[in-house]
Every structure is written in structure tokens, then in C-alpha cells.
Amino acid sequence: MQTINQKRFLHWMDEQAKIGGTDAxxxxxxxLSEADLAARDxxxxxxxxxxxxxxxxxxxxxxxxxxxQNPDAKTLLIGSHLDSVPDGGRFDGALGVxxxxxxxxxxxxxxxxxxxxLEVVNFTDEEGTLAGLLGSRAxxxxxxxxxxxxxxxxxxxxxxxxxxxxxxxxxxxxxxxxPDDLLGYIEVHxxxxxxxxxxxxxxxxxxxxxxxxxxxxTFTGEAAHxxxxxxxxxxxxxxxxxxxARQARQHVIDxxxxxxxxxGQVEMAPGAFNIVPQTARIAVxxxxxxxxxxxDMEAALLEIAQESADACNLxxxxxxVDAIPPAPMTPAFVQAVEDAADTLDLSHTxxxxxxxxxxQSLAAxxxxxxxxxxxxxGISHNPHEYTAPQDCINGANVMLHxxxxxxx
Amino acid sequence: MQTINQKRFLHWMDEQAKIGGTDAxxxxxxxLSEADLAARDxxxxxxxxxxxxxxxxxxxxxxxxxxxQNPDAKTLLIGSHLDSVPDGGRFDGALGVxxxxxxxxxxxxxxxxxxxxLEVVNFTDEEGTLAGLLGSRAxxxxxxxxxxxxxxxxxxxxxxxxxxxxxxxxxxxxxxxxPDDLLGYIEVHxxxxxxxxxxxxxxxxxxxxxxxxxxxxTFTGEAAHxxxxxxxxxxxxxxxxxxxARQARQHVIDxxxxxxxxxGQVEMAPGAFNIVPQTARIAVxxxxxxxxxxxDMEAALLEIAQESADACNLxxxxxxVDAIPPAPMTPAFVQAVEDAADTLDLSHTxxxxxxxxxxQSLAAxxxxxxxxxxxxxGISHNPHEYTAPQDCINGANVMLHxxxxxxx
Numbered sequence: 111m112q113t114i115n116q117k118r119f120l121h122w123m124d125e126q127a128k129i130g131g132t133d134a135x136x137x138x139x140x141x142l143s144e145a146d147l148a149a150r151d152x153x154x155x156x157x158x159x160x161x162x163x164x165x166x167x168x169x170x171x172x173x174x175x176x177x178x179q180n181p182d183a184k185t186l187l188i189g190s191h192l193d194s195v196p197d198g199g200r201f202d203g204a205l206g207v208x209x210x211x212x213x214x215x216x217x218x219x220x221x222x223x224x225x226x227x228l229e230v231v232n233f234t235d236e237e238g239t240l241a242g243l244l245g246s247r248a249x250x251x252x253x254x255x256x257x258x259x260x261x262x263x264x265x266x267x268x269x270x271x272x273x274x275x276x277x278x279x280x281x282x283x284x285x286x287x288x289p290d291d292l293l294g295y296i297e298v299h300x301x302x303x304x305x306x307x308x309x310x311x312x313x314x315x316x317x318x319x320x321x322x323x324x325x326x327x328t329f330t331g332e333a334a335h336x337x338x339x340x341x342x343x344x345x346x347x348x349x350x351x352x353x354x355a356r357q358a359r360q361h362v363i364d365x366x367x368x369x370x371x372x373x374g375q376v377e378m379a380p381g382a383f384n385i386v387p388q389t390a391r392i393a394v395x396x397x398x399x400x401x402x403x404x405x406d407m408e409a410a411l412l413e414i415a416q417e418s419a420d421a422c423n424l425x426x427x428x429x430x431v432d433a434i435p436p437a438p439m440t441p442a443f444v445q446a447v448e449d450a451a452d453t454l455d456l457s458h459t460x461x462x463x464x465x466x467x468x469x470q471s472l473a474a475x476x477x478x479x480x481x482x483x484x485x486x487x488g489i490s491h492n493p494h495e496y497t498a499p500q501d502c503i504n505g506a507n508v509m510l511h512x513x514x515x516x517x518x
Numbered sequence: 519m520q521t522i523n524q525k526r527f528l529h530w531m532d533e534q535a536k537i538g539g540t541d542a543x544x545x546x547x548x549x550l551s552e553a554d555l556a557a558r559d560x561x562x563x564x565x566x567x568x569x570x571x572x573x574x575x576x577x578x579x580x581x582x583x584x585x586x587q588n589p590d591a592k593t594l595l596i597g598s599h600l601d602s603v604p605d606g607g608r609f610d611g612a613l614g615v616x617x618x619x620x621x622x623x624x625x626x627x628x629x630x631x632x633x634x635x636l637e638v639v640n641f642t643d644e645e646g647t648l649a650g651l652l653g654s655r656a657x658x659x660x661x662x663x664x665x666x667x668x669x670x671x672x673x674x675x676x677x678x679x680x681x682x683x684x685x686x687x688x689x690x691x692x693x694x695x696x697p698d699d700l701l702g703y704i705e706v707h708x709x710x711x712x713x714x715x716x717x718x719x720x721x722x723x724x725x726x727x728x729x730x731x732x733x734x735x736t737f738t739g740e741a742a743h744x745x746x747x748x749x750x751x752x753x754x755x756x757x758x759x760x761x762x763a764r765q766a767r768q769h770v771i772d773x774x775x776x777x778x779x780x781x782g783q784v785e786m787a788p789g790a791f792n793i794v795p796q797t798a799r800i801a802v803x804x805x806x807x808x809x810x811x812x813x814d815m816e817a818a819l820l821e822i823a824q825e826s827a828d829a830c831n832l833x834x835x836x837x838x839v840d841a842i843p844p845a846p847m848t849p850a851f852v853q854a855v856e857d858a859a860d861t862l863d864l865s866h867t868x869x870x871x872x873x874x875x876x877x878q879s880l881a882a883x884x885x886x887x888x889x890x891x892x893x894x895x896g897i898s899h900n901p902h903e904y905t906a907p908q909d910c911i912n913g914a915n916v917m918l919h920x921x922x923x924x925x926x
Contacts (some may be wrong), residue, residue: 301749374794383803
């Protein structure tokens with residue numbers, strides 16, 4: 111049975127981690143920073159060294175192409191991203207690019223003839239220090255000129271990065287590829303959670319990348335002297351917020367697992383020891399992988415919010431903030447990854463991705479799947495992020511055999 | 519049966535409300551502001567007009583003295599304060615000064631011989647725009663030079679106020695009176711709550727002014743990606759804070775009524791939609807009138823906090839902020855007020871004062887009591903604060919007969 115070259119692959123993983131490496135053992139390689147440019151140069155050199163056709167698109171994403179003998183074939187993309195969050199870890203993204211490249215090199219060296227063009231990709235700015243999923247959304251054609259004017263990292267930072275690489279707004283928007291030319295996309299990534307580790311499972315095949323919705327909920331009561339008003343007579347805005355937080359958590363666990371909900375921020379007014387709070391404004395975010403269930407989940411959470419307000423004699427106002435739809439993975443691609451894991455005798459399970467990934471950009475326009483390998487203690491976006499060598503190797507071997515499955 | 523001059527008294531109440539009066543019908547008469555100085559001049563004139571001996575002490579508190587025929591007699595103080603909070607109401611404090619003065623004028627006009635000197639007092643800065651209970655604590659000798667350097671309203675504001683009136687730190691500290699010369703203190707005030715109104719009771723006799731303790735409770739968990747960590751695996755600091763707030767409220771209602779607890783402020787970190795909160799720091803204040811029960815209440819609340827932290831896999835740290843002890847009123851004085859109400863055939867009940875008052879300063883050194891008349895809807899520190907004329911009159915008549923009770 112064909113397997114990747116473990117030693118070569120792990121060496122690459124070590125080499126890339128030196129570029130932007132931190133004293134704590136992590137990576138500081140934000141998109142289009144000097145460190146990221148150095149990592150790109152290193153990867154470009156690696157591609158050339160192994161005889162692949164190299165190209166960079168207008169969004170700065172890098173591609174190593176292994177052409178099919180059939181010039182009219184579609185293209186299967188495999189890869190991830192080499193950029194990191196500030197002070198992040200050495201596996202997030204880089205594993206996906208290098209596992210894909212190792213699989214491609216293994217196939218190339220074996221002279222395997224594929225019925226599709228294979229391209230290994232390093233997408234620009236997955237992490238969002240500039241715009242987020244920039245390269246993959248540019249390729250999918252879902253990035254707008256408007257957003258490039260107001261990227262989450264600020265326009266000045268994006269402009270500086272574009273200038274460093276020699277790209278611009280127009281080239282980014284021109285990076286769109288015709289979906290008809292694409293066969294699909296496969297990505298391996300660290301889990302950033304503990305489900306695989308705790309169940310001692312080698313591979314987690316993602317069936318959907320969750321949608322994310324967020325809103326501000328404002329509970330409003332009456333400011334009052336915290337001494338003179340009886341406990342029963344208070345319209346205490348924080349009691350409503352607290353009741354919501356407790357009940358929302360339990361309701362999601364009981365009825366919407368594995369969906370999640372978070373209350374990440376609280377703003378109180380007037381905000382003094384001796385004044386009963388008039389308003390409590392809470393930042394609520396929830397995620398689910400199934401679009402229909404997601405709607406039910408939102409309805410249930412807003413009902414709990416209203417009930418919590420009513421129970422505490424408060425009024426409730428809702429201000430919706432973000433709504434990113436779930437990105438279901440392609441069943442045939444999910445099956446291909448599972449078959450690959452079976453071929454390698456690796457345990458696997460299906461799960462949701464609760465974080466955003468380049469695969470969600472691709473899922474909007476083509477067949478897509480991603481799968482996870484274990485993250486130790488689930489630590490992520492942190493210098494202590496760690497995935498054991500064997501798990502990295504498993505990820506690369508599953509990529510190799512997933513591509514082979516697609517070829518059959 | 520002797521009663522006060524209703525018309526005269528209500529006229530005074532209207533007159534004082536013009537000094538610093540606001541368009542909304544309230545008062546803006548912070549301590550030692552120009553409006554407060556004008557109110558003082560008005561009161562000084564009233565005292566002179568009715569033939570009382572006037573004096574102002576080093577803290578600026580004003581006194582109208584009706585001397586006993588026995589020069590060695592002790593002094594009974596009756597009164598309250600003429601200052602208001604910014605944009606406050608027209609009854610808070612002023613009612614107590616003018617009801618006391620009306621009672622004194624009634625006694626003086628009737629030629630009643632008292633076995634004690636009677637002094638009607640307008641205490642400086644009860645409300646705390648400068649230091650809080652400034653005049654009453656100066657008289658009791660419980661104000662420190664240190665605090666005058668760092669008053670809650672800021673040193674600059676205090677200095678400006680002192681300069682306006684011609685007093686200084688030394689004169690304030692010299693305002694202390696020998697407790698051996700004092701018989702006690704009686705104060706009438708609006709309730710600032712709804713207990714009298716809802717029970718249709720005319721007079722609420724305070725058995726204790728509650729103590730106030732406050733602390734910051736910090737619940738600490740682990741910041742985490744709000745998507746990738748399972749609900750069960752989170753160490754969500756806000757869940758601990760929310761659980762505490764809900765349970766503390768219920769526990770105080772069930773076990774420490776009429777004590778009260780408030781969570782008035784919440785500070786979260788990192789504080790983002792998509793990050794599980796690492797820390798939730800909450801401002802907790804609780805009040806009770808009985809020193810022993812107060813200790814039990816604190817222990818119970820801190821136990822609930824620890825249990826809440828444990829239940830949510832969090833750690834808890836406690837930073838105590840303030841601890842003002844309860845000020846129990848003098849039983850014989852409580853009885854005198856109740857006897858006065860009975861004499862007038864006015865319904866009365868015993869209750870706690872959940873707000874601070876000058877009587878708590880006096881209670882530290884001499885016999886003290888205060889009593890309340892109803893506040894419409896409990897509205898306080900607000901232009902819409904209102905107490906019906908008959909309730910004001912009841913307050914003045916109870917003061918008159920309380921003084922007579924003390925004389926018997």
C-alpha cells in the first residue's frame with residue numbers, strides 16, 4: 111500500500127516552523143507579513159525543487175500543479191494556508207499545505223496518472239489578520255470590492271500587505287476561477303478541539319462547517335437604589351441576562367448538541383455597586399452545522415431570551431450582527447475520505463467543524479470536504495498547539511488515499 | 519392634642535423647593551453649591567425670624583437652639599439635611615429639617631418647658647457630593663483628616679465648597695461635640711421605597727440602618743474558541759457569574775429577607791463574541807440591619823460564589839471593597855416614636871433603612887432613631903420624588919410628639 115515519505119514530510123513541517131518561529135515554540139506569521147513572505151518563498155522553492163508547475167493568483171494564493179494527461183480535465187484542489195494568527199501555533203494551516211504537497215509529491219514520484227489536474231494550494235490570509243479567508247473567497251468569487259475597502263484588519267494593513275506582495279484590489283477580484291473547471295477541494299487541518307483526542311480517534315471527517323450567527327441582546331429594567339428597593343420589587347436587568355445565559359447553555363446541550371452558544375461580552379448600565387442595573391447588553395454567538403436546525407436553534411434561543419426577560423420583569427431588544435450560513439460538505443467527498451481512512455486502517459468519525467476554514471469558501475462553489483487530525487488538549491491559536499508526528503503522518507496519508515479514491 | 523401648624527409647614531416646604539428648583543419639579547442643590555448656600559441663608563433667616571439662637575458649626579451644619587431652663591441639661595438634636603443629589607427631589611432631607619423646625623416652633627410658641635436643650639439641625643453634605651454624611655460625622659467625631667484629603671467627590675470640589683462657606687479642614691474636625699452633652703437624635707425622612715405605600719402604613723420606624731458590604735468577585739476559567747470547544751468542556755467564567763447572581767438573589771430572598779444583594783457591574787475578558795470568557799469580574803453589594811445576621815449573610819454569599827465557581831470549573835477570587843457596619847437604633851427612642859404615632863392614631867410599622875442617613879453617624883455616639891413617611895412609588899433621587907402633604911404633616915406631628923415623649 112502506498113504511503114507518504116514520513117521523514118521528508120516531518121522535515122518540511124520542522125523547516126516551515128522556523129519561518130516566523132517564536133521563542134515559545136509557536137509561529138508569528140500573519141498574512142503578508144515579512145515572515146509570511148519568507149514562508150511563501152520557501153514554499154515556492156519547494157515546489158520548483160520537486161518539478162511542479164508553480165503559479166500565484168491575483169490574491170497571492172500559491173499553487174503547485176500536477177497536470178493530468180487529459181488537458182480538458184477538471185482540477186482537484188488540495189491544501190490549506192501557511193499564514194498564522196499573531197503568536198499562534200505551528201500546525202494550524204501549515205499541516206494542511208504540506209500534507210497535501212507531500213501527497214502530491216508521492217503521487218508524482220510514483221508516476222500515478224490522475225484523471226484530473228491536481229493543484230496543491232496555499233491560500234492567502236485564512237486567519238483574517240487582513241480580511242479572512244481572503245485567498246479562498248477570491249478564488250470562489252465571493253469576496254466583494256466593498257469588503258476590501260473595509261477589511262476586518264483595517265484597510266491600511268491590507269494595503270501594506272498587498273504592496274509587499276505586489277497585488278492589488280483588482281488582481282484579488284480577478285483571482286476568481288470558473289467553478290466549472292473545478293472538481294473539488296480537500297483539506298486536512300488540526301481539530302482545534304478535543305473530540306478526536308478524547309475518543310482516541312485518528313481522523314474526524316467534517317460533514318459541515320458550522321454557520322455562525324451573532325446578536326446583541328439588551329435586557330432593560332429600571333435603575334434603582336440597590337438598598338431601598340425590595341428584592342421582589344426590582345427590575346434588575348442583570349438577572350435577565352444571567353437567567354438567559356444559564357438556560358441557553360442548558361437548552362443547547364439538551365436539544366441542539368453539538369451546536370454551541372457563547373455569551374462573550376456583557377455591558378451594564380449605570381454600572382455601580384449601589385445601583386440596580388437598568389440595562390445588561392450581552393454579546394451572544396451560536397453555531398450549528400445544519401441550516402434547518404440552525405433556524406430552530408435561533409428561534410429557541412430568542413424564545414429563552416424573551417422568557418428570561420419576562421420572568422425578571424424586563425424588556426428585551428435584539429440586534430442581529432452576523433449570519434454566516436453553514437457550509438455542508440459534499441457527501442461523495444466525505445465518503446472518499448472515509449474510504450481512504452479505512453484503506454489505511456485508521457479509526458474515523460464524522461463531526462462538525464466549529465471554526466471557519468478555507469473549505470467553507472470552496473463549498474459555496476464546488477465539491478468540498480475537510481478532515482481533522484487530533485489537537486493535544488484542543489489547544490489552538492497558541493504557541494502550545496501540538497499534534498503528534500504520527501497524527502500529522504496520518505493526515506498526509508489520508509490525503510494521498512483520498513486523492514486516489516477520487517481518481518477511481 | 520397638640521399638632522403642628524400645617525399651613526405654615528407646607529408653605530416652608532414649597533419655599534425651600536424654589537431654591538435650586540428645576541424645571542422638572544425637583545431640586546439641584548448639591549452641598550455647598552450656590553443653591554445650597556442660598557437655602558442655608560433662607561433657613562438662617564427662618565431661625566432668626568422665629569427667635570431661636572442660631573449657630574453654625576465648623577463643618578457648616580446649622581443649628582436652631584431652644585434652650586432648656588436647666589443649663590446643665592443634655593441636648594436633643596432633631597433634623598436632617600437641606601442638600602440634594604444633583605437633579606434630585608424636593609423631599610429628601612428638606613422634609614426632615616423643616617418638620618423638625620416646625621415641631622420646635624410649635625413647642626416654642628406653646629411655651630413648653632423641655633428638660634433638655636432642643637436643637638434643630640441642617641447637616642452639611644448628607645448626600646455625598648463632597649464627602650457624604652460630612653456634617654453628621656464631623657459632629658460625631660468619626661470623620662478623619664485623611665478622608666478629607668480624598669473625599670468621594672474629589673478634593674477640588676470639597677475645597678471649592680469649603681471656600682464658599684468659609685470653613686476648612688481644621689474647622690470641620692473641630693465640629694465634634696462631646697457625646698456626653700448629647701441626649702440623642704431623631705430624624706424623619708421619606709422612605710425612598712414602597713413598603714409603607716404598599717401596606718398603607720403612615721409611619722415606618724427604623725430599627726436599624728443597614729450595614730453595607732461590597733466586594734469584587736472574579737470568576738476565572740479559560741479563554742477558548744467559542745466554536746471548537748464543546749459546551750461541556752468549557753471553563754466559561756460568565757456561567758459562574760450568572761449562576762452566582764441567580765442563586766444569591768434567591769438565597770437572600772429565602773433566608774435573609776429583608777436583606778438585599780445587588781450585582782451592579784460586570785467586567786469580562788477577553789470580551790468578544792467568539793471567545794469563551796476567561797474572567798468575569800462582578801461588583802457585589804449586600805446590606806442587612808443586624809450585625810450577626812450580616813456576618814452569616816456574607817458567609818452564605820461567599821459560599822454560593824465558591825459553589826458557583828466549582829460547578830462551572832472555575833476559580834474564585836474575592837476582593838473586599840467596603841464594609842459599613844449596621845447602625846441599630848436605640849430601642850427607647852424607637853418606642854418613643856411609636857408612642858408618638860399611637861398618640862396621633864397613626865398606623866406604624868418597624869422596618870430597616872436600606873439607605874445611609876445622618877442618623878447612622880449619630881448612632882455611633884448617641885441615642886438615635888429615625889422614621890419614614892411614604893414615598894410615592896418609592897421614587898427617590900429623582901425630580902419625580904413625591905410625598906403627599908398629609909404624609910409630610912404626619913411626619914412633623916410625629917416629630918412634635920416624639921420630642922414630647924422624650925420630655926416625659
